[in-house]
Amino acid sequence: MASTGVPLEARAQARADMARARSRTSFDIVPVRHWLHGDAEAWENHAQLVRIVSHEAVVNLPGRPFMSREERYANGQAIINRFNELRIQNQWSDEQLERALLVTGQILPSSLHATAFQxxxxxxxxxxxxxxxxxxxxxxxxxxxxxxxxxxxxxxxxxxxxxxxxxxxxxxxxxxxxxxxxxxxxxxxxxxxxxxxxxxxxxxxxxxxxxxxxxxxxxxxxxxxxxxxxxxxxxxxxxxxxxxxxxxxxxxxxxxxxxxxxxxxxxxxxxxxxxxxxxPPHAKLVYGGMLYIRAQMNHHAVWLLGKAITISIRYCTIRRQGKVGADGLAPQVISYPSTYYRLLPILANAYVFNAIAHHLHAEYEAMSALLARGDASLLPEVHIALAAMKVLVSTDALAGLDIARRAMGGHGFSEFAGGGRLLADHTPAVTYEGDNYVLDKQVVRAAVKGHQMGVQLPAESLSVFAFLGQLAAPMSAPVSARDLAQTLRYRAANVVKNFAQLKDSTQDPGAEARVSRAVGDAYVAGIAANALEQGLPGGEPVHRLFLLHLLTTVESALADLPNVDSRALRAHIGAACADILPDAIGLTDAFGFTDWELDSALGVYDGAVYDALWERASKSGFNAASPHEKEYKAHIMAILERGRKEVARL
Structure with missing residues (x-):
């Protein structure tokens, strides 16, 4: 990915590298953007809200890192007050108001009014x-x-x-x-x-x-x-x-x-x-509010992950480091296998989890429609699917957020990078609305019960229990999406069977987490493979992302799949990454984030990272203080004078 010709000054080179990477996009990002947001209308509605919200001075994203907690709370109330004025002025629906508040990228004092209470x-x-x-x-x-x-x-x-x-x-x-x-x-x-x-x-x-x-x-x-x-x-x-x-x-x-x-x-x-x-017609109906929140959590995790991976891939595209080549340039960080092997699977997860979030939302709405008629037949399955995905998506999103931050090196630790803020905001998601390790137990109980009942569903089923009975040994080198999904279903069926035969769980205290993970992986794989067979916008680049997710999921499960050729599998992963890499910027651009939404010096659209970092640091109020202010007179001066006296006595 190195450029040719005379090396440019670093700031200009960063812009040139970003422009060159973007020019390599091989697909039309517009239909992909519409798919990620739900459809064209949903994207246009989102873009319109961003245009309105980004011009509201009260949101004050640049000033947020320098506010105390009291100031953040007061600012949050001011935002909610102003947005309720906008609700009346623009005749927003409840959903539009909630989306406008989400666009701010902040968790506000009365966020739960819209996401839980109402x-x-x-x-x-x-x-x-x-x-x-x-x-x-x-x-x-x-x-x-x-x-x-x-x-x-x-x-x-x-x-x-x-x-x-x-x-x-x-x-x-x-x-x-x-x-x-x-x-x-x-x-x-x-x-x-x-x-x-x-x-x-x-x-x-x-x-x-x-x-x-x-x-x-x-x-x-x-x-x-x-x-x-x-x-x-x-x-x-x-x-x-x-x-x-x-x-x-x-x-x-x-x-x-x-x-x-x-x-x-x-x-x-x-x-x-x-x-x-x-x-009630079903005992679990009392938990209906929690199920709704879990369904929404998947969407929230997708967009946090989308922001983090957009920032990280953009920064690693313009950042050059290492031995200078014949062209006078060090390699781009994104070109190192150790970098893109970490980042591209996160991008793949964001896309696949988006498909999962939309699928589960549809399942939840179908269940709700039946419940309104007194029919609770879908409740048990939707309950387990949401529990399994709450565990898997929140866990993988948290890991992905930190990997994306760390891939940016020292600058990734800056508040101005934005990645740390995303990580901090998502961290409690693995424990609220059901601690993940406790939810593992619910998933395992349901899976074991299905196994003991001899449940067996058609191969094309997208049920969370579709893996049951799928005990045919997998191929040694699965490559197609369907073969990879079948491999993960076999793994789930096998680990559930083995767990059901376990006499004493204390002999394998980590078994429940592994079984729950296997069930979740199989569920995601079935939906991902089905999406590939049905066709996705964006053609090959998006298809490769879904395939990369399946390949890396099988790689993570190799301990349960001794018959799979690990070397061949990893060669396929390497080839998939190499094929995806030229489209990495285009695939992140498809999320549609503006610079205002990302609020990141490292993730700016044009690649002018160093200018953005310098500007933010220069405007920091911390730099406005004179060295002769009270801190110097009260403490620094005393330390220096004490030290000079000590040296003089030597």
């Missing part, structure tokens, strides 16, 4: 409840949060301690926090912002515990925002890695707080005036 009420509330509360929720006349996690209980929702006891005398529920560990904790937007909450609490009826149910609860006055009686509310403090600074994650305790019986979300389960319990 969707849960719309999906779990009765028609009457939605008619009563829906307009105020949509207009932001109230601001909500989703209060599930407790100080002593997270993923194990069944173990939550907060109680909601029905009092038939007053036709009310009494919410109570009986222990310290029952305190609601980690609730986004609760610390200072939310006026209301959807609260997950154990329903107690006639002395009997009936499991967790959802309740609509007011927390603060709508007159002066003061905390209502019986509620103890506060902020839990700053988060690790400086992440989510604008969000007031909070705690909440109830001291015998009474709410009307009507406030129990009752689309599926309810309590009558006589105190009789009406059961």
């Amino acid at each position: 969707p849960v009420i719309l999906r779990q509330g009765s028609d009457e409840q939605i008619r009563l509360w829906g307009p105020a929720i949509s207009a932001r006349a109230i601001i909500g949060c989703y209060a599930q996690t407790e100080l002593g209980h997270g993923t194990d929702v069944a173990a939550l301690e907060t109680t909601a006891t029905f009092d038939p005398k007053t036709d009310e529920f009494v919410l109570h926090s009986p222990t310290l560990t029952s305190t609601k904790w980690w609730i986004g937007g609760l610390g200072r912002t939310a006026t209301h909450a959807v609260v997950q609490a154990q329903l107690h009826l006639q002395g009997k515990a009936l499991g967790p149910h959802l309740f609509f609860v007011q927390l603060r006055s709508l007159e002066d925002h003061s905390t209502l009686p019986g509620r103890t509310i506060g902020d839990i403090g700053p988060k690790a890695l400086g992440a989510h600074q604008a969000v007031d994650h909070g705690f909440l305790r109830f001291d015998s707080v009474r709410i009307p019986r009507f406030n129990m979300l009752s689309k599926f389960a309810k309590v009558t005036r006589e105190g009789q319990y009406v059961q």
Whole structure:
């Protein structure tokens, strides 16, 4: 990828390298961009929102790294306030407002209003409840949060301690926090912002515990925002890695707080005036809100990964390092096999996970439509598919974000690079909405049950259980997408069979994570192979990305596939990377990120990385201080004088 002729000055060379790399794009990125965003209309809507949002001074992306937590929170509230004005001015729908807030690239104080509080009420509330509360929720006349996690209980929702006891005398529920560990904790937007909450609490009826149910609860006055009686509310403090600074994650305790019986979300389960319990059609329906959030998490991970890999590939394209060649130039970092072998599979994952996210969204919507008619037949499978993909996508996205950051070397550690910020924001995704290692257990239980029942589905099935019964030995050198997918299905069927025969899990304590991974890999492989057979926009470059994902997934599973020729497999991976590399910039351009969206000095579109880094550092407020300011007089001067005196005594 080296240029010819007289070497240019480094800054000009960077621009030339980027232009040359972009000119090598061999496919039309427009249909690929439309596919990544859903369709042409979705892309145009996104681009229009970016044009509007990027001109709003309140968003202030360049100033964000220099703000304190208090300033970040205040700025977050200012953004939400301004965007609600824009909602009215532009007649945005709820979805458009949520997307506009996401475009800012920030997790804001009331983000969970749109991503959890509102969707849960719309999906779990009765028609009457939605008619009563829906307009105020949509207009932001109230601001909500989703209060599930407790100080002593997270993923194990069944173990939550907060109680909601029905009092038939007053036709009310009494919410109570009986222990310290029952305190609601980690609730986004609760610390200072939310006026209301959807609260997950154990329903107690006639002395009997009936499991967790959802309740609509007011927390603060709508007159002066003061905390209502019986509620103890506060902020839990700053988060690790400086992440989510604008969000007031909070705690909440109830001291015998009474709410009307009507406030129990009752689309599926309810309590009558006589105190009789009406059961839902399926026990897992109470977790419907969590399933919605997990479905959305896949989309969020894809776009974070897309940003990170765009930044990293662009920077590694213009960065030159190593022995200078005959042309007077050092090699581009992206040209090193050790670099592109790390980065191109991440790019492949972003594309494949995008297909997974769209597929699961369609599955979730189909399940929701059936549930609305009282049919819960799709719920068990969608529940397991979402659990498996929550584990796999969040885990691989987190790993990919860090690999992309590290590939940029020392500059990747700069806040101005943007990669560290993406990594910090995604880090908690592997533990919230179900800790990944706990979700592994759910996936494994379902897989083993299917194995023991002798479930066997058609080869063309895209079910999360399609691997069951696929025990035919794989080819030693699988190359086609279908053969690679079949190899991964064989691996899943085999490890599930072996796990089912395991007498004592303590003999293999890592087995559950491996089995869950095998099930997830097989599910993704089936969808990826089907997408290739159905045809994808972009032709060969996009097809090669999907194939690279399958090849590297098989490579990661070689311990379970002793019959596969590892040398031949890795040769295919090398060839796939070499074929993809000329289109790497085009494939990242297809995400459609503007420089404003990326907010990265290393990921600028034109390759002018060094100019961008210099400009940001030069404008840093930290450089405005005079060396004679108070820090010098109070400390630095004293250190220097003490040192000089010590030297003088020698």
